[in-house]
Amino acid sequence: MRKVLKDEKLEAEFQQNGFVTIPFISAEEVELLKQKFFDTLPNSGGQITADETGVQDSRLITYDFTFIDKNPEYKKEVFDIITEYFKPHMERLLADYRPIIANYIRKKSADGEVPLHQNWAFADEMKCNTISIWCPLVDSTIENGTLQVVPGSHKRFGKYRGPMVPWELDNIKQDIIENHLVPIETKAGHCMILDDSIVHYSAINKTEGLRLAIQLICIPAEMPSVHYHMNPSKSMQEIDVLEVDVDFYMQFNPWKMPVGAKKVETLSFTKNLITADEFSARLKQPRFDETQPVKKNLFTRIKEVFA
Numbered sequence: 307m308r309k310v311l312k313d314e315k316l317e318a319e320f321q322q323n324g325f326v327t328i329p330f331i332s333a334e335e336v337e338l339l340k341q342k343f344f345d346t347l348p349n350s351g352g353q354i355t356a357d358e359t360g361v362q363d364s365r366l367i368t369y370d371f372t373f374i375d376k377n378p379e380y381k382k383e384v385f386d387i388i389t390e391y392f393k394p395h396m397e398r399l400l401a402d403y404r405p406i407i408a409n410y411i412r413k414k415s416a417d418g419e420v421p422l423h424q425n426w427a428f429a430d431e432m433k434c435n436t437i438s439i440w441c442p443l444v445d446s447t448i449e450n451g452t453l454q455v456v457p458g459s460h461k462r463f464g465k466y467r468g469p470m471v472p473w474e475l476d477n478i479k480q481d482i483i484e485n486h487l488v489p490i491e492t493k494a495g496h497c498m499i500l501d502d503s504i505v506h507y508s509a510i511n512k513t514e515g516l517r518l519a520i521q522l523i524c525i526p527a528e529m530p531s532v533h534y535h536m537n538p539s540k541s542m543q544e545i546d547v548l549e550v551d552v553d554f555y556m557q558f559n560p561w562k563m564p565v566g567a568k569k570v571e572t573l574s575f576t577k578n579l580i581t582a583d584e585f586s587a588r589l590k591q592p593r594f595d596e597t598q599p600v601k602k603n604l605f606t607r608i609k610e611v612f613a
Contacts, residue, residue: 307595308434308526309401311499316399320435324460324504327490330395330441330497340443342387343410343518351377370412371521378556384408385552392439392522399499403437403524406531407555413451413517419510422479425502427467429529432595435460436526441497442519450517451508453498454487460501461593463585466545467503468534469560472577475505481582483507535564536575547571 311317311326320326331339353374372384388408396403406428412418428436446452464473475482487507490498500506502523511517525531533548548567558564580588 325500413511
C-alpha cells in the first residue's frame, strides 16, 4: 500500500487507527487564517439550502462548509488561501499528496452538528488512502463539537461512497454514536490527518463562541480523482465512476447530476444495510484493501479447465 506520511511511526499509527493528531501550523498562521475567513466571508453566496438540493424530502443541512457555498468564485478563493498556507506543512509531513477540496467549517453556538458519516471516496481506495487534514483555528473540545471518530473503522465500510449512494450504516447510526465514538480534542493549530473512509461525527457547539476549523481533502499526486455517482431515478443497482478534477468540485452541487465529467466505468451495486453486531464484527476483520482472492490449488484449477 502506498504511504501517506513520511514518518514511519506516524504512518504505522495512521494505518492502524485511521488517523493521527500532530502539531501543524503556527499560532501566527492560525490568526492569519481566522482573519482570512472573516475577510472573505462577504464574497460567500450563501449555503445551498435543503430545498435547493434537488432531492425530494431533503433534510435540513445543519453544517456550514465552504464546499456547499453557492458562489464558485468564493470557493476558489478559499481553496487558494488554504492551500497556500498549508502547502509547506503538507510537504513536510505527507508523501506527495495534492489538495482537491478546501473548507472553512463554521459551528455557531447551539448549532453545527455534522451527522455520522464517512467522507466520499475521492480516488481508488484499493490502491491508496485519501485523506482530510482537519485543523481547528480555536481549541476544539467536546463542549464546542470536536471531531469524534471510530478508531480502526477506515476501509471497512462503504467501499463506494458518494452523495447519492446508499450507506450501509444508515440503520445503526445512533448505536454507533452511543457506543463506538471517541472524541478527539485538538488544540488550535494542531491537526488531525484522517483517512476519508473513517466513520466520524461532530455534535453541536454548546459554547457561546464560534468554533472555526479548516478541512483540506488530499489525494496522492499521481492518482486520478474519481467521483462515485448514483442516479436513483435511473437505477439503484449502478454507480457511475467519473474522473474529475479540482474545477469539478468548484462548480459542484453534491445533490444534483454532475455535468461535464468523464465516465470511466459503471459498477454494479447492491444495497445492504448492516446490523450493529455486524458493524462490531467487521471492525475486527481485514480492511477491504487487505482482502485478497483465495488462491486456488492446482487440483481445483485443473478441475475447472476440464469441467
